[in-house]
Amino acid sequence: MGLLYFLLSLFTELLGLKIMEKGKRHISLKDLAQEIGVSISTVSRALNNHPDISPEVTRKIQKLAAEMNYTPNPLAMGLLKQATRTIGVIVPDLVTHFYSSIISGIEQVAEEKGYFILIASSNETLEKEIKAVDNLMKTRVEGLIVCLSQETENYDHFDRLIRNNIPLVFFDRICRKDEVPSVVVDDVDAGKRITLHFFENGFRKIAYLAGPENLSISQERTQGYLAGLKSCGLNFRPEFLVHCNMSSEDATKATSQLLDLPEKPDSIFGINDYVVFAAMKEIKRRGLRIPEDIALVGFTDEFHSTLVDPELTSVTHPTFDFGLEAARLFFRQIEHPETKPEQVVLKTKLVVRKSSVK
């Protein structure tokens, strides 16, 4: 470390700077002002290219600022402007490609607008979701972009935000549809399309591993499932609709339940990656073949669908666009607070692979 200090002081001397003592982490306007011998406001103006300041002074100040790599203190700016230029994002988990990709989309728009995003995971629990909301609000994010946890049935923690006019956007798993802008996919349509796809490929005993009943996506896809059955002229069998949560364990149990039925289904679709993969493992564990004995379709991402054997037919989301749209809705609120809540519906794609075609 001695060497480093030597280098530092050398560097300081070369620039002929008075300040920049050891340990000084950040340069302030005051530092620059003292260095040059003008007032703080002159420095501030110069850096903001205020026309009042003489060109040479401006140049000189900007040069020094660059050399000392001055960056405005966001805390001071935040305090002053009462705006932190930070968005909080809450997702059910960070491992799933789905959310990571959405976050990238949000990030892109945020960056264009000069905003940062603070990411928090609810780990699919209501408790952590509430905590995340509280923590993010404590840090004075300007608003939140959220995908509900699987447990969330009570919305008090969001109602508080709505009451205070704090910008909020829901995506995928949503609530308070009329008060909060949201981005979703055509879940009803997706559920229906899967059902039709099974039917067209000769499957008649179609089962659905739905997620928690409280989730909007579960409900909508169930609607699609029912509509699909109807339009195929198939009867709905209650025992073929099983709810489970988004964990491997629970999904395995639910799959078992289906496979233990006196009359087994010949095809299953599941609501998310964990559910589908768990189903696949359980089916294989029992020595059943996919798709010959049981066909399988899921909602997953490209990468994992083609990783497993057989490759999985699945509904893929336009995840990146999901993020883009969510961020856009967010900034619409920031920039035009009076805009009415809008819901953006994106299209999904059913990508057919081996797991569902005999």
Place this chain on the structure above:
Amino acid sequence: MGLLYFLLSLFTELLGLKIMEKGKRHISLKDLAQEIGVSISTVSRALNNHPDISPEVTRKIQKLAAEMNYTPNPLAMGLLKQATRTIGVIVPDLVTHFYSSIISGIEQVAEEKGYFILIASSNETLEKEIKAVDNLMKTRVEGLIVCLSQETENYDHFDRLIRNNIPLVFFDRICRKDEVPSVVVDDVDAGKRITLHFFENGFRKIAYLAGPENLSISQERTQGYLAGLKSCGLNFRPEFLVHCNMSSEDATKATSQLLDLPEKPDSIFGINDYVVFAAMKEIKRRGLRIPEDIALVGFTDEFHSTLVDPELTSVTHPTFDFGLEAARLFFRQIEHPETKPEQVVLKTKLVVRKSSVK
């Protein structure tokens, strides 16, 4: 929204509060002071349980603060204390379970200490890594916990931090070993163990899909690989050591290269999830069987190892502990700035599954 406003005003009235106008997002000490009719400093002291303030006043103020759910403005605190209680974390990607889990570990310690973490992804590129460092420093994080991107060979952006005594911790993929505390695993040992494992199971033509040459983990595991070969009495064949980056595409190409050799390897181990899964796909695509024709071992997480077919023998990291240790090293720097940089080495585990046993 009309209803919500009504409820808000009702709520306000019930509490008999003068302030809390529409649109007021956050309560300040000033608000509380005005409400009660004391000075700001009295409120501040009361909330900090300063002994000077009379018990009744203290109680009254604390009650009001709770009712109006006052939370101190972290921007103001940060400005004042010159400490944001925020840590920046930079990982190569967010999709891999490995990093998500490490982040959880970091988060746990951070939370205990009352710190927040800001997560950024380098997307395995140097460019985004540098940007992430700059952005995080701009937001005045107190320091960084970093896993290098695969491209990082130049460390200027970190040297700047080191020069300024900004707390820094590297994990897994590290550099500046003597100046910066770090957490790694016994990579040499892991590489050696895999090689021995292959040997013990009858494989003699052992190949290694190494990552980028500049990465510490690549180098160390290569050492282990070489040591392993030696202790088995096998000769090192240069054509069996192939470098590739951490993408599926590149890994597929590298695998092809191995499989195109006049004398193919009978076993391969790869450095990370993407590499291993790409290798698996390519091996299968060519109609080769695993493990009969080619055995496969990788560094992956539990979840994905058991997802694929055949289940994958792999080295798993104690990811959560990784995060815990990294965070601890970080706080050691915050709390005892003079401590010498320390390197923590964690143990890996070789979990044997079907992909490597005939």
Place this chain on the structure above:
DNA sequence: TTGAAAGCGCTAACAG
């Protein structure tokens, strides 16, 4: 026991 004032870094209205 409490209040007034300064200062953390910054901008903007107001003076010169």
Place this chain on the structure above:
DNA sequence: CTGTTAGCGCTTTCAA
């Protein structure tokens, strides 16, 4: 063209 001042929310001397 440039400096002075006030204030964003908070803690902490210093005064009373």
